[in-house]
Amino acid sequence: MVSNFYLPVEVFFGKGATQKVGEVARRFGFKGLIITGRRSSKENGSLQRVLDSLKKNGLQEILIYDKVKPNPTDESVNEAARLAVEEKVDFIVGLGGGSALDAAKAVSIVSSNEGSVWDYVKYPEGARLVPFYNRPVICIPTTSGTGSEVDRYSVISSPMRKEKLVVSHSLNYPKAAVIDPLNTLSMPPELTAITGFDALVHALESLTNRAQNFMAEEYAIKAIGLIARWLPVAVQEPDNLEAREKMSYAAMLAGIAIDHLGVAFIHTLEHPVSAHYPHVAHGAGLAALAPYITQYNYEYNKEKYALFAELMGYGNEAYRAVDALINLIETLGLPKNLKELGVEEGILDRLTEDVYMLSRHSFLVNPREPKELDEIRELYQRAYEGSL
Amino acid sequence: MVSNFYLPVEVFFGKGATQKVGEVARRFGFKGLIITGRRSSKENGSLQRVLDSLKKNGLQEILIYDKVKPNPTDESVNEAARLAVEEKVDFIVGLGGGSALDAAKAVSIVSSNEGSVWDYVKYPEGARLVPFYNRPVICIPTTSGTGSEVDRYSVISSPMRKEKLVVSHSLNYPKAAVIDPLNTLSMPPELTAITGFDALVHALESLTNRAQNFMAEEYAIKAIGLIARWLPVAVQEPDNLEAREKMSYAAMLAGIAIDHLGVAFIHTLEHPVSAHYPHVAHGAGLAALAPYITQYNYEYNKEKYALFAELMGYGNEAYRAVDALINLIETLGLPKNLKELGVEEGILDRLTEDVYMLSRHSFLVNPREPKELDEIRELYQRAYEGSL
Numbered sequence: 001m002v003s004n005f006y007l008p009v010e011v012f013f014g015k016g017a018t019q020k021v022g023e024v025a026r027r028f029g030f031k032g033l034i035i036t037g038r039r040s041s042k043e044n045g046s047l048q049r050v051l052d053s054l055k056k057n058g059l060q061e062i063l064i065y066d067k068v069k070p071n072p073t074d075e076s077v078n079e080a081a082r083l084a085v086e087e088k089v090d091f092i093v094g095l096g097g098g099s100a101l102d103a104a105k106a107v108s109i110v111s112s113n114e115g116s117v118w119d120y121v122k123y124p125e126g127a128r129l130v131p132f133y134n135r136p137v138i139c140i141p142t143t144s145g146t147g148s149e150v151d152r153y154s155v156i157s158s159p160m161r162k163e164k165l166v167v168s169h170s171l172n173y174p175k176a177a178v179i180d181p182l183n184t185l186s187m188p189p190e191l192t193a194i195t196g197f198d199a200l201v202h203a204l205e206s207l208t209n210r211a212q213n214f215m216a217e218e219y220a221i222k223a224i225g226l227i228a229r230w231l232p233v234a235v236q237e238p239d240n241l242e243a244r245e246k247m248s249y250a251a252m253l254a255g256i257a258i259d260h261l262g263v264a265f266i267h268t269l270e271h272p273v274s275a276h277y278p279h280v281a282h283g284a285g286l287a288a289l290a291p292y293i294t295q296y297n298y299e300y301n302k303e304k305y306a307l308f309a310e311l312m313g314y315g316n317e318a319y320r321a322v323d324a325l326i327n328l329i330e331t332l333g334l335p336k337n338l339k340e341l342g343v344e345e346g347i348l349d350r351l352t353e354d355v356y357m358l359s360r361h362s363f364l365v366n367p368r369e370p371k372e373l374d375e376i377r378e379l380y381q382r383a384y385e386g387s388l
Numbered sequence: 389m390v391s392n393f394y395l396p397v398e399v400f401f402g403k404g405a406t407q408k409v410g411e412v413a414r415r416f417g418f419k420g421l422i423i424t425g426r427r428s429s430k431e432n433g434s435l436q437r438v439l440d441s442l443k444k445n446g447l448q449e450i451l452i453y454d455k456v457k458p459n460p461t462d463e464s465v466n467e468a469a470r471l472a473v474e475e476k477v478d479f480i481v482g483l484g485g486g487s488a489l490d491a492a493k494a495v496s497i498v499s500s501n502e503g504s505v506w507d508y509v510k511y512p513e514g515a516r517l518v519p520f521y522n523r524p525v526i527c528i529p530t531t532s533g534t535g536s537e538v539d540r541y542s543v544i545s546s547p548m549r550k551e552k553l554v555v556s557h558s559l560n561y562p563k564a565a566v567i568d569p570l571n572t573l574s575m576p577p578e579l580t581a582i583t584g585f586d587a588l589v590h591a592l593e594s595l596t597n598r599a600q601n602f603m604a605e606e607y608a609i610k611a612i613g614l615i616a617r618w619l620p621v622a623v624q625e626p627d628n629l630e631a632r633e634k635m636s637y638a639a640m641l642a643g644i645a646i647d648h649l650g651v652a653f654i655h656t657l658e659h660p661v662s663a664h665y666p667h668v669a670h671g672a673g674l675a676a677l678a679p680y681i682t683q684y685n686y687e688y689n690k691e692k693y694a695l696f697a698e699l700m701g702y703g704n705e706a707y708r709a710v711d712a713l714i715n716l717i718e719t720l721g722l723p724k725n726l727k728e729l730g731v732e733e734g735i736l737d738r739l740t741e742d743v744y745m746l747s748r749h750s751f752l753v754n755p756r757e758p759k760e761l762d763e764i765r766e767l768y769q770r771a772y773e774g775s776l
Binding site: 002007008011013016019020 | 401403
């Protein structure tokens with residue numbers, strides 16, 4: 001069994017790391033484009049800190065594209081990519097939560113090649129798009145969940161298609177990740193909980209799915225221990241800098257883990273949910289699904305689910321993984337089922353179809369392989385009703 | 389405190405990983421140059437396994453440069469670089485112990501640029517030599533010690549100058565590391581001990597020196613635990629594949645640690661020894677120096693030396709780090725002092741001068757900064773006599 005490890009992202013981690021952005025960006029040219037959301041990076045001061053650092057390093061030609069929404073759309077990626085081409089920017093900075101980071105990476109791919117972003121979802125590895133060049137990207141997370149700052153994924157939504165798909169390619173790594181816990185201090189408790197739960201599910205799914213890679217699994221294991229210990233603290237004490245630091249680190253570790261091992265059914269079943277209900281935050285959708293899917297899965301990889309339960313502080317029996325999740329969701333005030341999220345029962349057939357049409361490759365990755373599509377439909381029903 | 393992490397090397401790790409070499413090399417072109425030592429890769433079968441994998445992937449134009457000796461010389465690097473230029477090779481494979489790997493990486497730098505290898509020792513970072521290209525290198529270690537397969541260093545000796553200096557540059561990373569414990573199975577116990585001790589000193593020095601980087605330190609800590617547990621087993625049971633696997637992994641982790649944190653006086657004082665006595669193996673020189681330098685250092689970073697002692701199984705007091713080293717050296721049958729190695733007392737003044745002339749930058753990195761050069765002379769004297 002040969003394990004592979006690849007992390008072509010230079011990581012800068014620690015309080016005040018944002019001050020390094022200018023020094024890093026300077027390597028890549030003169031003119032930059034910052035991709036960010038509409039409000040939070042302005043309100044929490046991180047945008048100003050980034051601009052200050054760029055300016056201090058002689059980088060003054062900076063454009064800002066600030067129209068990225070949660071569950072970023074193909075349209076906004078294509079729009080920002082046109083801007084990058086027309087303005088001939090040398091580098092791109094993604095600043096924000098997973099949406100801004102995913103968008104920034106996809107803007108690089110699209111603006112350095114041709115076509116639009118939907119041409120690159122599910123684009124195969126192998127023949128690399130452009131072997132020698134794509135616009136360098138620096139990712140600066142302001143949440144601690146996504147891991148996008150260290151992985152090759154961009155999750156993009158097409159509102160017209162009602163699909164949420166993934167650009168996954170070795171050219172989609174950022175060149176640098178600047179991870180500064182100070183940028184996460186202003187997250188409200190709800191956002192801390194939602195994004196932190198996303199990181200936990202990254203670690204859980206990469207650890208338990210059928211992919212194998214002992215090096216990457218060590219990152220998942222470390223992340224779970226940190227999240228179990230520090231996520232409740234970060235939610236209850238938003239100003240606790242140690243908790244913020246540990247969560248930033250855990251989210252990064254979990255990002256490295258999914259980059260090598262992928263995810264499983266909690267993610268697979270969530271994507272159609274937020275594709276049809278764009279107001280649903282990814283992490284909230286994960287919470288509404290996680291206990292039911294874990295109940296469905298745990299007997300198929302008892303060793304790893306037992307390890308997860310143990311790391312969460314629930315003894316070392318596999319079935320306790322479900323309890324660990326239910327109790328954490330309760331503690332953090334996350335949604336307990338799909339109904340709570342506003343999902344309608346009438347759409348569950350369609351969600352099931354979407355899983356089959358768009359993501360059936362994951363049937364072989366999830367710990368338990370479904371024998372028929374009804375098992376997926378049943379999982380959605382249980383998650384809708386909240387019945388284990 | 390901002391920590392940095394950068395590992396632009398794709399790692400393939402595990403039993404049988406050598407079969408991946410052809411698949412990886414194929415990305416880089418058609419014509420390859422294997423840099424290896426005179427005998428061991430032929431005798432242990434690893435060269436044949438590499439050639440088989442290359443051939444299977446359609447790579448048949450393969451040259452072999454097999455004149456690398458332990459403590460590789462500037463002359464042999466320059467000779468192999470001329471071959472790479474004349475034969476227009478697309479990629480380079482380093483196969484062997486640290487000497488072959490260090491040489492292969494330096495051959496890439498020299499053959500992709502100009503001049504000779506001595507132009508690149510102590511070459512400053514910043515203005516990168518060639519921003520877009522140097523010959524890709526694949527490193528395949530057949531020992532478990534050096535860590536060269538994942539770091540930016542090449543230690544090169546100049547017999548004429550009697551100097552041993554380091555090429556340290558971000559262009560000197562290999563593109564890929566293929567780490568196959570099967571390639572280390574044939575190491576005799578003495579070589580296992582010497583190279584494993586090198587890995588341990590990498591971890592010890594990177595952990596305890598004055599550089600700080602919590603991410604890289606985690607690698608050092610993990611390496612020490614593995615080496616303490618598995619190095620004696622690998623020496624006593626050469627065919628124990630689990631021990632070989634753990635040692636290959638530990639050496640890689642320790643390599644990542646020194647890549648980010650550097651080393652300290654055990655390495656600083658060893659380099660002049662093997663520069664003047666090229667028959668001295670680097671790891672043997674380290675063993676002859678380690679207890680005396682640790683005795684000199686431990687009070688200046690008690691916390692980390694205590695952690696080292698604890699990881700070695702000696703309780704958690706700093707002074708026990710010295711005992712841990714002495715006992716391991718005894719167990720492994722490594723040289724206990726410089727006299728045993730054949731070093732002459734009359735050269736100790738010259739070694740001290742060389743430390744000052746070539747490596748005084750390390751005075752600020754070592755846990756304890758010497759106030760005068762006599763302290764270095766005294767350390768050599770103690771290591772010569774074997775008196776703590």
